[in-house]
Amino acid sequence: EAGVVQSPRYKIIEKKQPVAFWCNPISGHNTLYWYLQNLGQGPELLIRYENEEAVDDSQLPKDRFSAERLKGVDSTLKIQPAELGDSAVYLCASSFGLHGGVSYNEQFFGPGTRLTVL
Amino acid sequence: GNSVTQMEGPVTLSEEAFLTINCTYTATGYPSLFWYVQYPGEGLQLLLKATKADDKGSNKGFEATYRKETTSFHLEKGSVQVSDSAVYFCAGGSNYKLTFGKGTLLTVNP
Numbered sequence: 001e002a003g004v005v006q007s008p009r010y011k012i013i014e015k016k017q018p019v020a021f022w023c024n025p026i027s028g029h030n031t032l033y034w035y036l037q038n039l040g041q042g043p044e045l046l047i048r049y050e051n052e053e054a055v056d057d058s059q060l061p062k063d064r065f066s067a068e069r070l071k072g073v074d075s076t077l078k079i080q081p082a083e084l085g086d087s088a089v090y091l092c093a094s095s096f097g098l099h100g101g102v103s104y105n106e107q108f109f110g111p112g113t114r115l116t117v118l
Numbered sequence: 119g120n121s122v123t124q125m126e127g128p129v130t131l132s133e134e135a136f137l138t139i140n141c142t143y144t145a146t147g148y149p150s151l152f153w154y155v156q157y158p159g160e161g162l163q164l165l166l167k168a169t170k171a172d173d174k175g176s177n178k179g180f181e182a183t184y185r186k187e188t189t190s191f192h193l194e195k196g197s198v199q200v201s202d203s204a205v206y207f208c209a210g211g212s213n214y215k216l217t218f219g220k221g222t223l224l225t226v227n228p
Contacts, residue, residue, distance in 0.1 A: 004161065031214060042122070042207050042218025043162070056215070091161065095214070105214050109154075109161035 002026070004110035006092050012116045018080035021113045025073070025094030032069060033107065034077050035091040043091050049075065050097060079115075087117045120145040124208040124219035131198055131226050139193040139222050141182075141208030149210040151175075151184055151191040156205045156221070165193075165206070198226045 005024040013019050025032050030051050035043035046065065048056040051072035060067065064083070069075040079086055089112040095105050125140040143151060150169045154162040166175030171186035180195045191208060203226050208219040 033214075040220060042209070042220050043216075044218070045215070048214055093162075106164055106167075107216065109163070111159065111161045 004092055004094055004108055006090075006110040006113055008113055009111060010114050010116075012118065013082055014118050015084055016081040018078065019082050019115060020076055020078045021090050021092075021115075023075045023077070023092030023110060025075075025092070026108055028096065029094035029108070030072070030097030031095040031105070032075050033093040033095075034067060034075070035093065037089040037091055037112065039088070046077070082115075082117045084117050087115055089114050120149070120210065120215075120217045122208050122210050122217050122219040124206075125222055126220070128223040128225060131224070133200055133226055133228050134197045135226075137193070137195040137198045137202075137224070139206055139208075139224070141191045141193065141219060143189045143191065143208075143210040143217075145189070145210060145212075145217075147212065148186065148189075149212045151182070152209040152211075152216070153180070153182055153191070153193050154207040154209060154218075156207065158204070162207065198224070200226045200228050202226050 007022050032049040034046040037043045047060045047067050049069045067077045091112045093107040093109045095107045121144050123142050152167045153165040155165045156162045166177040168175045168184035174183045182191045182193045205221045205223050207221045209216045
């Protein structure tokens with residue numbers, strides 16, 4: 001079974017340019033997460049989706065970051081415009097979610113997209 | 119708010135040495151606790167977990183016990199291998215909200 005797929009793996013852009021990251025979760029996983037991981041730090045949650053609904057976006061900097069999961073499957077995270085401080089690894093994770101009244105919340109992570117803003 | 123404090127690295131050991139990586143968690147209530155491992159070039163993988171006090175999580179020779187009185191979840195392995203070289207993250211949370219530590223880089227030399 002395929003794991004969480006992310007693309008691209010690496011992205012280098014100049015500041016003020018837009019950038020987008022794509023994530024395809026494990027098949028059947030209802031819950032999708034986007035995390036930001038700065039160098040030498042642990043991941044920090046940006047947004048969590050339950051199917052197509054963003055249920056926790058409290059840590060997403062909405063002035064420049066946006067995300068969507070239109071059909072409740074794959075998701076895109078966008079930054080516009082990018083700033084130097086956005087250089088980091090962007091991780092996507094998914095979990096099975098709520099089924100039959102039971103929460104299956106073990107998170108499976110993708111390899112991440114390493115963004116460098118020059 | 120919630121926080122996770124884990125031992126800073128890097129940690130360098132010889133093969134077959136004993137490993138301990140300390141982790142403590144502060145939060146309201148009693149969260150589930152996790153250890154994730156990140157091998158070079160790969161995503162984070164769940165290594166083990168414990169959902170309540172006195173639970174012991176174990177996997178691949180690694181163990182960690184949820185100590186309620188200190189909300190600690192120290193990772194241990196009796197004999198490390200070169201293949202255990204990776205970054206280890208302690209995390210805690212309830213439901214879908216995880217708080218991660220900064221990670222500890224472990225290097226095991228032959």
